[in-house]
Amino acid sequence: MTDLLAPLPPTTHATEPLPGPSDWSFELVERYHQVIRATAERFGLDTYPNQLEVITAEQMMDAYASVGMPVNYRHWSYGKEFIATEKNYKRGHMGLAYEIVINSNPCISYLMEENTMAMQALVIAHAAYGHNSFFKGNYLFRMWTDAASIIDYLVYAKNYVAACEEKHGLDAVELFLDSCHALSNHGVDRYRRPTRKSLAQELAEQRDREAYAQTQVNDLWRTLPRRADAPDEAPENKRFPEEPQENLLYFIEKNAPLLEPWQRELVRIVRKVAQYFYPQRQTQVMNEGWATFWHHKLLNTMYDDGYLTDGVMIEWLKSHTNVIYQPPVGHKAYSGINPYALGFAMYTDIKRICEQPTDEDRAWFPEVAGAPWLPTLHHAMRNFKDESFVGQYLSPKLMREFRLFAITDDERQTELEVSAIHDESGYRQVRETLSHQYDLGSREPNIQVWNVNLRGDRSLTLRHFQHKDRPLHEGAQEVLKHVARLWGFGVHLESTNAAGDVTKRWTVAGP
Amino acid sequence: MSLQSIIDRRLAGKNKSIGNRERFLRRHKAQIREAVKRAIDGRGIRDIERGEEIHIPKRDLSEPVFGHGSGGVRDVVHPGNKDFIRGDRIERPKGGGGGGSGKGQASDSGEGEDDFVFALSKEEFMEVFFEDLALPNLVRTQLAEVPEWKSQRAGFTSDGTPNNLHVVRSMRGAIGRRIAIGAGTRRALRDMQERLAELERDGDEVQARPLRLEIAALRARLARIPYLDPIDLRFRNRVKVPVPTSKAVMFCLMDVSGSMDEARKELSKRFFILLYLFLTRHYDKIELVFIRHHTQAAEVDEENFFHARETGGTVVSSALVLMEEVIRARYNPSEWNIYGAQASDGDNWHHDSGRCRELLNDRLLPLVRYFAYVQVAEEEQNLWEEYTQLTESNRHFAMRKAVEASEIYPVFRDLFKKEGAQAA
Numbered sequence: 001m002t003d004l005l006a007p008l009p010p011t012t013h014a015t016e017p018l019p020g021p022s023d024w025s026f027e028l029v030e031r032y033h034q035v036i037r038a039t040a041e042r043f044g045l046d047t048y049p050n051q052l053e054v055i056t057a058e059q060m061m062d063a064y065a066s067v068g069m070p071v072n073y074r075h076w077s078y079g080k081e082f083i084a085t086e087k088n089y090k091r092g093h094m095g096l097a098y099e100i101v102i103n104s105n106p107c108i109s110y111l112m113e114e115n116t117m118a119m120q121a122l123v124i125a126h127a128a129y130g131h132n133s134f135f136k137g138n139y140l141f142r143m144w145t146d147a148a149s150i151i152d153y154l155v156y157a158k159n160y161v162a163a164c165e166e167k168h169g170l171d172a173v174e175l176f177l178d179s180c181h182a183l184s185n186h187g188v189d190r191y192r193r194p195t196r197k198s199l200a201q202e203l204a205e206q207r208d209r210e211a212y213a214q215t216q217v218n219d220l221w222r223t224l225p226r227r228a229d230a231p232d233e234a235p236e237n238k239r240f241p242e243e244p245q246e247n248l249l250y251f252i253e254k255n256a257p258l259l260e261p262w263q264r265e266l267v268r269i270v271r272k273v274a275q276y277f278y279p280q281r282q283t284q285v286m287n288e289g290w291a292t293f294w295h296h297k298l299l300n301t302m303y304d305d306g307y308l309t310d311g312v313m314i315e316w317l318k319s320h321t322n323v324i325y326q327p328p329v330g331h332k333a334y335s336g337i338n339p340y341a342l343g344f345a346m347y348t349d350i351k352r353i354c355e356q357p358t359d360e361d362r363a364w365f366p367e368v369a370g371a372p373w374l375p376t377l378h379h380a381m382r383n384f385k386d387e388s389f390v391g392q393y394l395s396p397k398l399m400r401e402f403r404l405f406a407i408t409d410d411e412r413q414t415e416l417e418v419s420a421i422h423d424e425s426g427y428r429q430v431r432e433t434l435s436h437q438y439d440l441g442s443r444e445p446n447i448q449v450w451n452v453n454l455r456g457d458r459s460l461t462l463r464h465f466q467h468k469d470r471p472l473h474e475g476a477q478e479v480l481k482h483v484a485r486l487w488g489f490g491v492h493l494e495s496t497n498a499a500g501d502v503t504k505r506w507t508v509a510g511p
Numbered sequence: 512m513s514l515q516s517i518i519d520r521r522l523a524g525k526n527k528s529i530g531n532r533e534r535f536l537r538r539h540k541a542q543i544r545e546a547v548k549r550a551i552d553g554r555g556i557r558d559i560e561r562g563e564e565i566h567i568p569k570r571d572l573s574e575p576v577f578g579h580g581s582g583g584v585r586d587v588v589h590p591g592n593k594d595f596i597r598g599d600r601i602e603r604p605k606g607g608g609g610g611g612s613g614k615g616q617a618s619d620s621g622e623g624e625d626d627f628v629f630a631l632s633k634e635e636f637m638e639v640f641f642e643d644l645a646l647p648n649l650v651r652t653q654l655a656e657v658p659e660w661k662s663q664r665a666g667f668t669s670d671g672t673p674n675n676l677h678v679v680r681s682m683r684g685a686i687g688r689r690i691a692i693g694a695g696t697r698r699a700l701r702d703m704q705e706r707l708a709e710l711e712r713d714g715d716e717v718q719a720r721p722l723r724l725e726i727a728a729l730r731a732r733l734a735r736i737p738y739l740d741p742i743d744l745r746f747r748n749r750v751k752v753p754v755p756t757s758k759a760v761m762f763c764l765m766d767v768s769g770s771m772d773e774a775r776k777e778l779s780k781r782f783f784i785l786l787y788l789f790l791t792r793h794y795d796k797i798e799l800v801f802i803r804h805h806t807q808a809a810e811v812d813e814e815n816f817f818h819a820r821e822t823g824g825t826v827v828s829s830a831l832v833l834m835e836e837v838i839r840a841r842y843n844p845s846e847w848n849i850y851g852a853q854a855s856d857g858d859n860w861h862h863d864s865g866r867c868r869e870l871l872n873d874r875l876l877p878l879v880r881y882f883a884y885v886q887v888a889e890e891e892q893n894l895w896e897e898y899t900q901l902t903e904s905n906r907h908f909a910m911r912k913a914v915e916a917s918e919i920y921p922v923f924r925d926l927f928k929k930e931g932a933q934a935a
Contacts, residue, residue: 029517052517079535082528083629182575328591365780403592409585415600421592434588445577470583479574
């Protein structure tokens with residue numbers, strides 16, 4: 001799809017605004033949707049086909065509980081999530097999100113029954129055009145997720161898990177899934193790209209895989225005596241795996257000696273689901289910011305074209321303002337940087353730099369300043385993740401507006417130090433620090449498969465590479481028990497500092 | 512442009528999470544059973560059928576993952592700088608991370624020590640309770656089933672469905688309204704018509720003409736009164752009432768002598784609850800009579816029944832005598848279905864046991880529908896032996912030893928079987 005250089009002019013102008021009653025109707029939602037769609041087309045938003053679904057609050061809670069997906073396999077942790085959500089909602093501690101949107105093709109957006117017409121319009125613009133175009137455009141999503149087959153895959157996963165429960169008992173499956181979930185953040189290929197498969201292929205391959213994987217595993221542990229004339233290849237020095245492996249679940253799926261075929265398949269399911277959500281964890285600021293920017297832009301354009309009444313405008317703007325509120329540090333509502341606020345501000349700022357650059361902007365963003373804003377924005381949406389997006393586009397002006405400052409917390413010092421603030425000497429450092437903050441590598445510990453003791457007790461050694469000397473928290477021992485359950489033999493975890501020295505060890509004996 | 516559509520999913524299954532909820536309950540069965548047990552001990556017999564709040568310590572629910580602990584070097588960016596400049600030093604906030612934990616996600620699944628609290632529904636609560644008592648499934652469904660309802664007339668309402676429209680009432684209302692609303696106008700019309708008649712008699716056309724116009728206006732106004740207005744409509748009202756069967760009284764007899772400790776009383780309580788639950792399925796109105804005894808019997812309220820403790824010896828017959836007295840005084844056997852439930856540890860003054868058997872056999876058993884005895888201790892003493900003789904000649908007498916909750920149900924086996932067949 002070729003990018004538009006500038007928004008197309010309006011094709012029609014409204015003779016009178018769309019009605020904005022508090023109660024929506026299907027017919028009215030359809031009319032709003034048509035206008036929003038036409039407006040989005042003017043800006044060249046390229047989306048998957050939209051499927052809007054109206055659901056009740058209870059169904060929204062159901063969707064919440066199963067990580068936002070319309071189907072998922074059954075597990076107690078989703079039940080816990082559901083009970084917690086239901087309780088908070090019923091007691092009025094929290095409102096539900098206005099929308100859930102699923103990265104699938106067609107892209108499913110849930111509209112909640114309770115929303116007013118103005119809110120439904122906001123949700124459609126935000127989810128069905130903002131998020132949807134992000135899912136379709138961003139490189140991480142294009143590379144890692146397959147929108148066309150995810151629902152099918154989850155249906156397959158649900159049935160497979162149910163069949164396992166029937167065959168092997170609820171307890172066995174539950175315990176095993178617990179262990180897989182404990183490692184799900186470490187079941188992701190960060191660099192390799194998965195291939196795309198249809199459901200039919202998946203099913204056919206699953207059977208082949210079962211048979212094949214089992215023979216492969218056994219090969220590792222072959223105990224048959226070697227032929228006498230075979231050259232001995234210094235087994236003491238040969239390590240397995242030869243290179244450290246970052247995808248723990250993948251390694252276990254392929255190499256754990258004692259797993260049954262169905263257990264390998266469960267590991268694979270958890271791994272696949274984790275992989276599907278991996279891009280979302282890396283593009284929170286970009287994704288929410290993009291959707292927020294576009295609902296703001298689309299609805300404002302519709303107002304300019306005479307489609308929206310003042311009442312509708314005030315209603316969605318109120319909600320919009322709440323969403324992009326950034327409480328300052330120290331405020332009781334403060335819990336880190338609000339991704340909606342930062343993302344929205346950054347896209348808005350990029351547009352400003354394109355249209356009205358200052359001298360400062362020209363110095364900082366020579367190729368952005370004065371460029372047409374629409375293609376620039378699309379470029380920024382497609383080719384970055386949070387880490388690089390912040391590193392590339394956070395402008396000094398925004399840093400001043402947000403009054404960003406960086407704090408260094410060094411264990412060896414008694415006090416915290418303000419390492420940089422929003423001034424001439426600090427811009428680059430603040431930006432760099434914030435960019436690192438969104439690097440998943442620094443948010444989650446880097447743990448890799450280091451060695452398997454092939455000739456001895458078959459124990460597995462994992463190694464934690466400390467990021468700036470940060471240790472693991474106490475939960476590590478518990479997680480290690482889960483690893484041992486998956487591996488079937490003893491498991492060791494070593495934590496190493498930057499110099500490569502092991503500073504701490506954990507050990508769990510085999511089950 | 513591709514197909515775009517809005518789908519109404521509101522009617523499609525809303526309880527998608529029910530399977531997940533079941534798994535959650537299953538996993539925490541031990542805690543839930545404990546909580547249900549505590550709740551039963553704390554509740555009145557009549558109060559058994561409702562949900563319960565369950566507390567589960569958060570650490571039992573945590574799903575461990577690898578994460579960073581405190582320590583090492585962390586660089587964090589915060590918004591909202593007030594007056595810091597580069598190089599400022601700030602005191603470390605207490606409690607590890609504190610203000611410095613700017614990871615952008617304050618999750619609720621943290622390691623807080625608060626309990627995870629949720630409500631067990633009435634059905635789930637009863638399910639756990641029944642499981643404890645090892646009730647067979649058939650009986651479970653029988654007990655869990657909602658009492659039958661009968662729809663009964665209850666006057667008229669102004670709101671309802673067309674099939675309940677009461678035509679006569681509605682028309683009567685309409686007539687009343689037409690009369691009431693039109694009364695003033697009609698009176699004025701009558702006056703004017705008389706005046707007009709007079710004027711026409713006198714031939715005074717000048718004054719008669721405007722009067723005719725006024726009369727025409729009044730007629731038009733009367734004609735505009737609607738024949739039938741929505742406010743006239745009356746609908747037959749029906750309310751649901753539980754099918755009235757008849758009334759029953761349940762006697763709870765318990766030994767409270769020194770040898771009955773708390774555990775035995777709790778067991779007895781479950782025994783009473785089970786009978787009560789059974790009776791609530793069959794009777795509209797159930798009265799409870801609590802009689803406790805040591806060497807003397809007394810009628811007490813529920814609180815005192817379960818929680819007061821006496822010392823001294825045991826004369827079981829005193830309770831049976833009192834039960835008979837209460838029946839004669841207040842519960843005429845021809846009007847009331849009488850049920851007796853007795854719990855004791857089997858300890859009795861040995862000369863008294865024979866008298867107990869006689870009392871039951873001659874005086875009480877002819878009066879009651881069913882009498883169940885549970886001995887909440889293992890050893891068989893003379894009371895047990897005496898009662899055993901009763902089972903041969905009396906089919907509505909049941910007895911059982913129970914040292915665990917799951918052993919209580921068989922006492923009622925016959926009762927459930929018989930009554931269940933009738934009810935079915």
